[in-house]
Amino acid sequence: MKKVVLLFSMIAVLAIQANAQKRSYKSSDPSNYNTALGIRLNPWIVGFTVKHFIQGPHAIEGLVTTNHEHRNNVTVTGLYEYNWNIGVPQLVMYAGGGAHIGFYDRRDYDWDRYVEKGKGTYVSPGLDGIIGIEYTFKKFPLNISADLKPYVQFVGPTNYMGEEIGGVSARFAF
Secondary structure, X not given: OHHHHHHHHHHHHHHHHHOOOOOOOOOOOOOOOOEEEEEEEOOOEEEEEEEEEEEOOEEEEEEEEEEOOXXXXXXXXXXXXXXXXXXXXXXXXXXXXXXXXXXEEHHHHOHHHHHHHOOOEEEEEEEEEEEEEEEXXXXXXXXXXXXXXXXXXXXXXXXXXXXXXEEEEEEEEO
């Protein structure tokens, strides 16, 4: 699982370097940066996040997260987000959706299957939604955000909207 996290982190860094051109901003454009890379946290998860504006208010975000207690478990998420201004120039709301794929250890997440089938990893795809708010500092390249990211998984016992639903992120904005 650590190799998967490392691989996706390297891909994110390469994508950022390939798209590191300066943008010209319109006053009505909610994107006040091009790409941002950072960390995402809540009391149960930790991971990497990269957000890239495609055009105007349209952005894509990639997340690679793991659970604090169950470090052998990794979830990779891809999201589309629509961003809009809410009155303050650097304050933006966003909403969207996407999909994820999780790699989970049976013993940590699915005790019934662990007892029945023994050790092993299973893969669980799912759908995600997201709604949040973010602030990008004007003179310092830092972007902070807080969001709710409900999800549903199609395999395993974690097919619910659980405690990993919310999070905060801090990103370095390019």
